[in-house]
Amino acid sequence: MRDLLPLLPASLAHYAQTPEFRFEGFFDATVCAWRESGAAEWRCGPVEFAPGETDGAEGLFGLLVDGGPEAYAGFAEDYFECAVDRGAVAAVLAGAPPTRRTVESLSADADFEAVAARARAMGFGEPTGPGA
Incomplete structure (x- = not known):
């Protein structure tokens, strides 16, 4: 520690x-x-x-170093074996407050209110825009 x-x-x-x-x-x-x-x-x-x-950082953080939504979406599609909404990934990476559309496009089973509350607690702010 x-x-x-x-x-x-x-x-x-x-x-x-x-x-x-x-x-x-x-x-x-x-x-x-x-x-x-x-x-x-x-x-x-x-x-x-x-x-x-x-430290193994190259293996652990290669995806983060790339930093773009395409890199993460490609990884997630391979790992989870499903299509990933690049616009939703870009919004999350940009630190945008969550919208209902973004949350649902990344996880159809997610509880939007719970995700929004957690995001607010982390400083992402209030959901805004279409689909909030």
């Missing part, structure tokens, strides 16, 4: 204590990277490796 979290901002520190990131009572993660609302770039804490070791 001390290697991954030393620079984690206080506003995000509580996430390391949530059940989603804990295993047998301990913070359990391979990597910790964050981007606060309004920040221009992603951040991470310093991690030191033994000689000859690597």
